[in-house]
Amino acid sequence: MGILQRIFTNSAKKPVVSAAPKSFLECFNIIQNWSAKVAVDPDFDMNDKDLHIALDTLVTCPYCSANIRFGDAVQFQGARVQVQCPACHTITKKEKNYEYGGV
Numbered sequence: 742m743g744i745l746q747r748i749f750t751n752s753a754k755k756p757v758v759s760a761a762p763k764s765f766l767e768c769f770n771i772i773q774n775w776s777a778k779v780a781v782d783p784d785f786d787m788n789d790k791d792l793h794i795a796l797d798t799l800v801t802c803p804y805c806s807a808n809i810r811f812g813d814a815v816q817f818q819g820a821r822v823q824v825q826c827p828a829c830h831t832i833t834k835k836e837k838n839y840e841y842g843g844v
Contacts, residue, residue, distance in 0.1 A: 762795050765803055768811040769824060771795040776822045805829035 762768045775792045796812030807828035816823045825832040 762798050762800075762811075765800040765811070768795040768798050768800055772815060772822050772824065780821075802826040802828060802831065804831045 762771060771791050772795060775789055796810075796815060798811050799808060800811050801808055802814075805826060805828050807826065809827060813827050814824050816825060823832060
């Protein structure tokens with residue numbers, strides 16, 4: 742009976758449910774990770790669940806404190822991503838993409 746259980750048990754792994762991002766920086770990190778994966782693998786899936794959750798998250802801009810939907814701040818340019826706050830127009834610096842510079 743033990744062999745039958747091993748053959749017919751459901752060994753499918755359940756999908757890992759990641760916690761929804763809560764801050765601007767958490768959403769930004771998800772976008773940066775997605776962008777890096779796309780740069781390496783152009784066939785990477787645009788329907789990434791974590792990406793869509795991050796884009797739909799309401800966050801506060803770290804500079805102007807405006808409440809925005811993170812997806813409204815993201816501009817896709819192929820595999821490259823630029824984040825610009827629609828309220829204060831703060832964008833990422835190219836040389837240090839973890840910091841923000843005003844326009």
